[in-house]
Amino acid sequence: MTSSHRTRRPVDLQEAVAILERTPAALDAMLRGLPDGWIQAHEGGETWSPFDVIGHLIHGEQTDWLARVRIILEHGEARPFDKFDRLAQFADSPARSLDALLEEFAALRRANLRDLAALQLGPADLARTGTHPAFGRVTLGQLLATWVAHDLDHVVQISRVIARQYSDEVGPWRAYLRVISGQQG
Amino acid sequence: MTSSHRTRRPVDLQEAVAILERTPAALDAMLRGLPDGWIQAHEGGETWSPFDVIGHLIHGEQTDWLARVRIILEHGEARPFDKFDRLAQFADSPARSLDALLEEFAALRRANLRDLAALQLGPADLARTGTHPAFGRVTLGQLLATWVAHDLDHVVQISRVIARQYSDEVGPWRAYLRVISGQQG
Numbered sequence: 001m002t003s004s005h006r007t008r009r010p011v012d013l014q015e016a017v018a019i020l021e022r023t024p025a026a027l028d029a030m031l032r033g034l035p036d037g038w039i040q041a042h043e044g045g046e047t048w049s050p051f052d053v054i055g056h057l058i059h060g061e062q063t064d065w066l067a068r069v070r071i072i073l074e075h076g077e078a079r080p081f082d083k084f085d086r087l088a089q090f091a092d093s094p095a096r097s098l099d100a101l102l103e104e105f106a107a108l109r110r111a112n113l114r115d116l117a118a119l120q121l122g123p124a125d126l127a128r129t130g131t132h133p134a135f136g137r138v139t140l141g142q143l144l145a146t147w148v149a150h151d152l153d154h155v156v157q158i159s160r161v162i163a164r165q166y167s168d169e170v171g172p173w174r175a176y177l178r179v180i181s182g183q184q185g
Numbered sequence: 186m187t188s189s190h191r192t193r194r195p196v197d198l199q200e201a202v203a204i205l206e207r208t209p210a211a212l213d214a215m216l217r218g219l220p221d222g223w224i225q226a227h228e229g230g231e232t233w234s235p236f237d238v239i240g241h242l243i244h245g246e247q248t249d250w251l252a253r254v255r256i257i258l259e260h261g262e263a264r265p266f267d268k269f270d271r272l273a274q275f276a277d278s279p280a281r282s283l284d285a286l287l288e289e290f291a292a293l294r295r296a297n298l299r300d301l302a303a304l305q306l307g308p309a310d311l312a313r314t315g316t317h318p319a320f321g322r323v324t325l326g327q328l329l330a331t332w333v334a335h336d337l338d339h340v341v342q343i344s345r346v347i348a349r350q351y352s353d354e355v356g357p358w359r360a361y362l363r364v365i366s367g368q369q370g
Contacts, residue, residue, distance in 0.1 A: 004224075008231045009350040019347065022215055029210035030340075037191075037202050044192045109232035127228070128298040135357035142259040146362070147352035151366040152348035155215075158342045162204065162312050169330035172320035 005117065010139040013121055015042050016148045021113055023108035023151040032102060039098055046121045054101040055089025057154060063088075063106035065147045066115055071131035072140050073119065080131040127176065190311035201333050206298055208336040209291035212239065213322055215343065217287055219299040224283055226350050235343045239286040240274025242339060248273075250332045251300055256326050257315035258304065265316040 009015065029047070031039065031050055042049045064084045071079055126141030163179040174180050194200065216224065217233055226233045233241070249269045256264055309325030348364040359365050 003309050006225055006234070007350070008353060009226070009266070010223055011351065011354045015222060018219050018223070022219070025214035025288055026211050029214045034203050034207070036201070037194055040191055041194070042191050049191070132357070138356055138358075141354065142356035145290050145351040145356075146358040149348040149351050149355050149362050149365055152344040153362050155344045156348075156364050159337040159340045159344070163334040164340075165192070166196065166330040166334050168193060168323060169196045169326065170334050171323055171327035171330075172261075173323075173327065173331040173334075177334050179341050180334055184304060 002009050011126055011145045011176070013126070013144065015115060016144050018062055018175050019148045020151060023057075023155070024102070025156065027158070028102045028106065029055075030155075033101060038162055038165070040160050043094075043164060048157065050161060051098055051101070052089055053154050053158055055092060056086070056149075058101060058105050058108060059085065060089040060094065060150070061105065061112055065143070066112045066176065068130065068143055069116065069119070071141065072126065072143070073125075073129050074114055075130070077131045077137060080133050083133050125133070186197060186327055196311055196330045198308075198311070198329065199207075201227065201244060201329050202298060202301070204333045205294065205336060208242075208340070209287070211340065212242075212343070213287045213291065213304050215340075217284060223347055223350070226346055226351060228346055232346070233342070235346060237274055237282055238339050239290055241271070242336075243290050243293060244270065244277065245335070246290065246297055250328070251297045253328055254301065254325065255302070257313050257328070260283040260315070262314050262316045268318050283311065299366050306331070312363060 031054070034050075037052050040049050044050075050089045054070070063082070071081055121140070126139065126144070128140045129137050130140070132138045160179050163177070165182050168172065170177060170180060216239070219235075224236050227237075253266045256266055257260050261334065265280070290298070306325070311329070313325045314322050315328070317323045345364050348362070352359065352365050353364060355362060
């Protein structure tokens with residue numbers, strides 16, 4: 001096995017879905033029942049709390065990922081994707097409970113993955129193209145890879161927001177904790 | 186609620202335990218049953234795979250966190266902590282399955298949190314001091330905060346290792362994905 005075999009993978013529908021189908025349960029296990037101080041924590045200014053992130057993931061399931069897959073399949077490059085509202089969760093979810101948001105995210109993701117499976121995409125479909133409103137031409141494979149990486153980006157964000165609440169409390173160990181020091185590998 | 190109330194928290198035993206008790210289930214939900222390509226993925230060179238990280242977390246439960254709590258309580262600063270072997274998992278777990286490692290981590294964490302509760306630590310105990318072999322004087326509160334942040338550091342690492350397998354596959358979306366671009370907030 002070469003090194004590059006373990007540092008880069010080509011997009012594969014089954015491997016991508018394996019990540020996507022696990023994200024709701026992983027976030028549920030991390031967050032359900034946590035004290036409110038963790039759920040509402042953020043990194044200052046307009047940064048997001050774990051609560052805000054789950055609202056954002058819900059909005060993505062409702063309006064972004066699978067909708068864009070369908071636009072590519074139905075319209076190719078002729079119809080650009082709708083823009084995604086990255087702040088929609090602040091209008092949609094302020095009065096809801098975290099438990100309700102976690103359940104909604106899980107239900108929407110399940111339904112979207114069922115619909116994705118029903119499209120019976122084959123490897124050749126991953127090369128089909130659409131038009132991103134800012135980037136121009138993108139492929140269905142890039143969209144799927146981004147759906148996966150976007151999930152993980154927000155798992156990182158939630159973990160970082162919580163860990164950084166202890167930025168001072170860890171004392172000298174700060175030097176060993178990349179999540180707090182911000183040092184990149 | 187002031188902003189700083191949401192960007193920094195003092196160490197509180199119950200709040201720390203709330204994170205520590207959730208980590209095994211969160212990692213189990215993320216990783217169990219994933220295709221081997223994800224489990225063995227790494228970031229090049231000597232960097233760790235998700236499989237390696239779980240072995241490292243097991244070793245911490247066996248030899249590090251609670252053992253150091255006990256040294257502080259029993260010996261104060263008189264006896265320095267034992268050094269922690271950050272590469273022990275490469276001797277301990279090469280031939281084991283990921284499922285077995287996830288189960289061992291969960292069982293060890295459960296037992297350690299049970300033992301921690303039995304110590305009946307109060308807020309004043311968090312100021313008790315011990316001697317770290319490299320840092321010198323540290324407090325029990327710093328040790329507990331680091332146990333929590335260390336969990337989250339490795340959740341971040343696992344998410345990053347997997348996401349970066351798609352560093353090329355996400356195409357132009359790379360600019361929006363901090364987990365891949367490496368841009369820090």
